[in-house]
Amino acid sequence: MDRLETQIESKKELEQLNVLIVESSESDALIIGELLSMSIDYNYEIYHVISLSEAEEILNESDIDIILVNLFLPDSFGIHTFNDLFRAFPDIPFIILTEMEDDVVGKNAVQKGAQDFLVKSDIDKDTLNRSIAYAIERKKTEDQLRKSEERYRELFVRSNDAIYISTTDGDFIDVNPAGLKLFGYDLDDIDYIKVNDLYIDDNDRHRLMEILEKNGEVSDYEVDLLxxxxxxxxxxMLSTIVIRDKQDQIIGYQGIIKDITEKRKAEEALIKSLRDLDQANKELKNLNATLEQKVEERTKQLLEEKETVENQNKEITESINYAKRIQASILPSLHKIREKLPDSFIYYAPKDIVSGDFYWYDSSRNKAFFAVIDCTGHGVPGAFMSIIGYTQLNEIVSDQKITDPGVILKELDKRVRIALNQNSAADFSSKDGMELGLIAVNFEQQKIEFAGAMRPLYFVKDDDLHIVKGDKYSIGGESRHKKSFKTHRIGFERGDCFYLFSDGYPDQFGGPRGKKFMTKNVGEMVKSMAHLPMKDQGNIVKNAMLNWMRDDEQVDDILIAGIKF
Structure with missing residues (x-):
């Protein structure tokens, strides 16, 4: 085993990369080493071995950033060389070195997971450095997309709609079973198919990408796929959002594909029927008055066609209504909330297009339930958690008829832990969870029943501020302690005000010194405005936060709600 090291004093300030060259030809390895030493972008430390077994030994002992490998070695031959190394070290980017006559093997390796391949006779300094930079960045991009997707694998796999994740270059990172079934592919095909393989017209994909780059999302984009x-x-019909990295650069796309073939057929049938109806009306104008029998027969036919058109139109309308955005549909309307809680406000300001904060409402004959929930994270990850929380709360209260807030939170914790596999001791189990405050308004007894998971209840009574702290447990998460959530009961009278909020409001940076708003200021604000109607209080809450932030970036989703009796 040889080890080639290039240490150039003038490059000490450059980023260092450890490169493993697996090449049986000493002369080819020396040429590649010389080209690497000429780089002005990286400071390379080079390891050279001539066999697969020596490569595995180096990789087990050293931190290697990238591997340049010839597929034809003394102890391994062809694509099996790459397969053996890639299975053992899948987290390291690979560049395949080929001869002029075997670049087909190199392309095959790229399809199986390598980042690039280079024909040795065509390699120069710029080509080599550019290929290494591209391979490392592409590997990082793939890893970021995979890590984001794995956290929500269960929801992804069980969806009845086709869901996909792809890179900007058109490589599929993942497609759920519904998507594979829709297009007739098997799981093994995912490494070989490209996004372009599904498009009949490439211009359709270019137009979609232009809209995504401009708006960050697209809904109900109709396209013909193969x-x-x-x-x-x-x-x-595609609904797609962009995936961004920490530098706000687009690194991929995630979307839902719905098959509307039957809907399109219904629309075409509707158009045909309307044309037939128009033609029939023209014919009716020309009929002779003496042809009454023919008129009656034609009228009967028209009525049947009219009924067909009406039924088709109903199906089209139902299909369009089904396409509403999922997260927007789970938020209860203010009109519904105000049927039971007429003097109330909600200030809701997501950080991103979709939110990890959401509010939930339900009611029974003598009780109204309201909750402010803060899920782990914001944006797409938080939105997935919000769907889990919304679904479970509905089942607990509406289906199981559990009405005690403390018992509701205990049952919600149990369900979230099961949904996210958090009862497992495995390291890869999800650490996600949610914090929330939940109240049940008992109108007959004139009492507020409150339970909190890491979130408090603020209320103002007789001009005094009172704070009821929630329990020091979140819903779900890492804690394996046996959890119990206390239900607090508070009598209310006319004029009393109650407030629930997520941590996004007090944790927002701003003001003249760029500091957090703080819960102390939240308390002082609600105490000072409690005598006002809730509509005015909602405006005060909104304007106070906008004036506080000014030019500062919003750091989290913001949600605060108030109720006055």
Missing amino acids: KKDGNTVLHC
């Missing part, structure tokens, strides 16, 4: 057999055309 199944694996190459003949079956599906009329589809």
Whole structure:
């Protein structure tokens, strides 16, 4: 085993990369080493071995940033060389070195997971450095996308709609079972198919990417896509969002594909029927008055067609209503909330397009339930958690008829831990959870019943501020302690005000010194405005936060709600 080291004093300030060259030709390895030493972008430390077994030994002992490997070695031959190394070290980017006549093997390796391949006779300094930089960045991008997706794998796999994640280059990172079934592919096909393989017209994808780059999302984008057999055309509706890295650069796309082939057929049938109806009306104008029998027969036919058109139109309308955005549909309307709680306000300001904060409402004959929930994270991850929380709260209160807030939170914790596999001792189990405050308004007894998971209840009574702290447990999360949530009961009278809020409001940075707003200021604010109607209080809460932030970036989702009796 040889080890080639290039230490150039003038490059000490450059980023260092450890490169493993697996090449049986000493002369080719020396040429590649010389080209690397000429780099002005990186300071390379080079390791050289001539066999697969020596490569595995180096990789087990050293931190290697990238591997340049010739597939034809003394102890391994062809694509098996890459497969063996990639299975053992999947987290390291690979560049395949090929001869002029075997670049097909290199392309095959790229399809199986390598980042690039280079024909040795064509390598120069710029080509080599550019390929290494591209391979490292592409590997990082793939890893970021995979880590984001794995946290919500269960929801992804069980969805009845086709869901996909892809890179900006058109490589599929993942497609859920519903998506594979829709287009006729198997799980093994995902490494070989490209996004472009599904498009009949490449211009459709270019237009979609232009909209995504401009707006960050697209809803109900209609396009014709192709199944694996190459003949079956599906009329589809896409709803897609961009995935960004920490530098706010677009690194991929995530979306839902809905098959609207039957809807399109219904629309075409509707158009045909309307044309037929128009033609029939023209014919009716020309009929002779003596042809009464023919008129009656034609009228009967028209009525039947009219009924068909009406039924088709109903199906189209139902299909369009189904396409409403999922997260927007789970938030209760203010009109519904104010049926039971007429003097109330909600200030809701998501940080991103979708939110990890949400509010929930339900009611029974003599009780109204309201909650402010803060899920782990914001944006897409938080939104997935909000769907879990919303669904479980509905089942607990509406289906199981549990009405005690403390018992509701205990049951919610149990369900979230099961949904996210948090009862497992495995390191990869999800650490996600949620914090919330939940009240049940008992109108007959004129009492507020409150339970909190890391969130308090503020209320103002007789001009005095009172704070009821929630329990020091979140819903879900890492804690394995046996959890119990206390239900607090507070009598209310006319004029009393109650407030629930997520931590996004007090934790927002701003003001003249760029500090957090703090819960102390929240308390002083609600105490000073409690004598006002809730509509005015909502405006005060909104304006206070906007004036506080000014030019500062919003750091989290913001949600605060108030109720006055």
